[in-house]
Amino acid sequence: MNYTLHQLQIFQKIVELRSITKASEELNLTQPAVSIQLKNFQDQFPIPLTEVTGRQLYVTDFGQEIAKAADKILKEVYAINYKTKSFQGKLSGRLKIASASTGKYVMPYFLSSFISENPEVELAINVTNKSKVVSSLEKNEVDFALVSVMPKKLKLNSVTLMPNSLYLLGSRDFNISKRTKKRDLFEKMPLIYREQGSATRMAMESFIARRRYSVQKKIELMSNEAVKQAVLAGLGFSIMPLIGIKNELKNNDLQIIPVKGLPMHTNWYLVWLKSKKLSPVALAYLEYIKEHKEELIAKSFSWVKDYDDV
Known part of the structure; x- marks a missing residue:
C-alpha cells in the first residue's frame, strides 16, 4: 500500500x-x-x-x-x-479548545499574542453550542473550553477570563415610547431565540420565567450571528451578549432596550477537567492567560464599560 x-x-x-x-x-x-x-x-x-x-x-x-x-x-x-x-528549544504541540458560539467574539483575543509568540504551536478551535462543548470536555477531546455557564456535572478547574453581560436588543427602527410596556415587548412582539442547548437561550428562558412573561411569538435560529441579523432586520427582539454587537451599537444599527432585571451578568470561564494531564503547550498557555489576561482585557474590551449604566 x-x-x-x-x-x-x-x-x-x-x-x-x-x-x-x-x-x-x-x-x-x-x-x-x-x-x-x-x-x-x-x-x-x-x-x-x-x-x-x-x-x-x-x-x-x-x-x-x-x-x-x-x-x-x-x-x-x-x-x-x-x-x-522541543529538542530545538521551541514550544510546539497542538492546543485544542472548544468554545461556546458567542465565545468566538472573545477567544481569539486571548490567543492571538500567544500564537504569535509561539509559531510552532498548532491551534484547533471548535465553535459550537454549550451542550456540545460540555460533550467534548466529557470525552476529553480538548485541552480547554470557553463557557459562560459552568457545567455542573463535571469536575473542572477554571480561570475567570472576563464578564459577560446580556441585554435586550431591538433594531434602530423600533420606536419605544415612555408608554410602551416592557411586558408587551415579550408577550406581544416576536422574540428571537437561540437553539436548544445554547447557554444564551437558557439565560433568556430563565429571565422570562422569573418575570412570568407569557411569550406568544417565537423565532428560533441556530447561531448568535443569525439572531443578530434577524434583530437588525426588525424580525423581533432578543436577549443577546453585549460582546457580539460592538459594531452594531457603535453604528446605531441596534439599540439596547432598558428592562428591569437586565442586563444579566455572568462570566466567561476557561475550564478544563481536573483529571486531565495538561500538555506542555496547554500548561504554557494557562500560565500565559494568568499573567496577561488583565492587559488583554484592557486592550480589546475596554469599550464594554461604556454600557455599564445602560
Whole structure:
C-alpha cells in the first residue's frame, strides 16, 4: 500500500465531518481535490470505506476502523514533529479548545499574542453550542473550553477570563415610547431565540420565567450571528451578549432596550477537567492567560464599560 499522510488527513477529516464539501472547506482545498484523494485512498482497499445514499455520505464499519488507525498514525507523526521542535528549544504541540458560539467574539483575543509568540504551536478551535462543548470536555477531546455557564456535572478547574453581560436588543427602527410596556415587548412582539442547548437561550428562558412573561411569538435560529441579523432586520427582539454587537451599537444599527432585571451578568470561564494531564503547550498557555489576561482585557474590551449604566 502506498497511501500518504496527506490522504490519511483528508480521510480523517471526511469521517469527522461526514461531508466532502465540509472537509474541503476546513482543509482549504477544492472539493475535486478532496474527492480525488479519497478515490486514490479507496483504491488501495478491496472493501468500501464510504457509501453515498442520496446526497448523504456514510462511513462503512471498515471505514471507521481505518479512520481509527489513521488517527493513531497521525498522532504519532505529530508527536515526532513536536519532539523534534522541543529538542530545538521551541514550544510546539497542538492546543485544542472548544468554545461556546458567542465565545468566538472573545477567544481569539486571548490567543492571538500567544500564537504569535509561539509559531510552532498548532491551534484547533471548535465553535459550537454549550451542550456540545460540555460533550467534548466529557470525552476529553480538548485541552480547554470557553463557557459562560459552568457545567455542573463535571469536575473542572477554571480561570475567570472576563464578564459577560446580556441585554435586550431591538433594531434602530423600533420606536419605544415612555408608554410602551416592557411586558408587551415579550408577550406581544416576536422574540428571537437561540437553539436548544445554547447557554444564551437558557439565560433568556430563565429571565422570562422569573418575570412570568407569557411569550406568544417565537423565532428560533441556530447561531448568535443569525439572531443578530434577524434583530437588525426588525424580525423581533432578543436577549443577546453585549460582546457580539460592538459594531452594531457603535453604528446605531441596534439599540439596547432598558428592562428591569437586565442586563444579566455572568462570566466567561476557561475550564478544563481536573483529571486531565495538561500538555506542555496547554500548561504554557494557562500560565500565559494568568499573567496577561488583565492587559488583554484592557486592550480589546475596554469599550464594554461604556454600557455599564445602560
